[in-house]
Amino acid sequence: MSEQGLAVLPPGIEVIERGWLSANNVLLFDGNEATLVDSGYVSHAAQTVALVGGALAGRRLARLINTHSHSDHIGGNAAVQRAFGCRIGVPAGMADAVARWDEEALLLSVAAQQGEPFQADFTLASGERLVMGGLEWKALPAPGHDMDALVFHAPDARLLISGDALWRQGFGILFVEVIGAGGGIEAVRETLEAIARLPVDRVIPGHGAPFVEVDEALSAAFARLQAFEQDGARMARNAIRACITFMLLEQRSIDLDALPNYLDEVHLYREANRRFLGLSPEALAAWLVVELERAGVAKRKGHVLFVT
CATH class of the missing domain: 1.10.10.980 (CST, Suppressor of Cdc13 homolog, complex subunit STN1, N-terminal domain)
Incomplete structure (x- = not known):
């Protein structure tokens, strides 16, 4: 834990905080290799490659994994893979849409957004464990904003990579609710309740700076959810x-x-x-x-x- 509003991260983890058009890029280093979580929006792809390349400082990017399928998180995948030769891993639930490049399922055509097609090399399932940044992380389901989303929890470090499931002041848009599929409100509630049960002192969100005010963020998210449910x-x-x-x-x-x-x-x-x-x-x-x-x-x- 650290000063109010600031999260000091463990050695081997670097967050490239982006604007709201692109999701944050999280680099986790293991010796001379690194894992990147999320790649930003397609129109920022050249900037993403430059930022990641600078942070790598000659180390090898072994893999890129996505928290979920939205354009501001997967848009730079193809460019990053071309630049660094990394393997790409996606949540299992979005693998079919990526393989078929289904722009409706990926919400690209639905929201008039862009994305460059890419192919996933492997999938990540809920409950799967992986080592990143010298820590063991567990992939956990985080439906709501994206019904197939995952978050990554490192219990020993009490650290969460939350994607758009939890921000300092809320969570991502409930697309399934506003376009009529339904189930998003209940899913967000289950996700927030699951996060609240985890040992977490620090959160690396998909947007905004890493933060330590976990209880406050959860309270804000539950209040936002209640407001949406009522109106x-x-x-x-x-x-x-x-x-x-x-x-x-x-x-x-x-x-x-x-x-x-x-x-x-x-x-x-x-x-x-x-x-x-x-x-x-x-x-x-x-x-x-x-x-x-x-x-x-x-x-x-x-x-x-x-x-x-």
């Missing part, structure tokens, strides 16, 4: 706002005249609106622009919305 519209607005922010971070701007049609064409926004909000595309776009400006995420200039 589906709030959950839908959160998903729409977050994914449009992601789009703006990638594209930098969007024509305001085209925004209503975009929201009606992309499956995620159309379904979230239809199931929970019931707004016209124009009304949804108007609400969204006000929200993004209020949050300081974007600003209008003429007929264009720019990311700030």
Whole structure:
């Protein structure tokens, strides 16, 4: 444990903290070899390769493993493998979608996001143990944000690599709920309860800095979950706002005249609106622009919305 808000990690573990377009990259060193957890978004792939290469400092990247299948975690896989010749491992539940490169199952086409196809060399199952960074880790199921997600727990170090199952202020979008598949709220609750039972003093999340305030993070996550359970519209607005922010971070701007049609064409926004909000595309776009400006995420200039 360390000072408030800061997590001192064991020797042999380095976190490359990224912005919200790319997930964090976690490097774990064992002698002259390393394991990388998650690879960021495809448009940041060259930056990921450069950052990882610098951190490796001549050591060999033996394998890259993913916590789950979303674009900001797997987008750099192909580029990293080309650059370093590493093997790629994915959670067993996402292996078929990766093998077929099913862009709907991987939520790429559903959310109008991009990804470069890659092939997995091996899979990771719940309960599997692996050594990374001189520690033994156990892969544990973490459904909810992604129903096939895994987290990695090192009990001796009381350390958790949580992906998007737990952040300092919540967890990832409940896609299965907002697009109609269901089961996400119950799955998140089970995941959070399982994490709460683990011996954990430090968390390396998929986004944001590693943290030590584990109890506070769990309390915030349970409160967020309760709010979503009580108000589906709030959950839908959160998903729409977050994914449009992601789009703006990638594209930098969007024509305001085209925004209503975009929201009606992309499956995620159309379904979230239809199931929970019931707004016209124009009304949804108007609400969204006000929200993004209020949050300081974007600003209008003429007929264009720019990311700030």
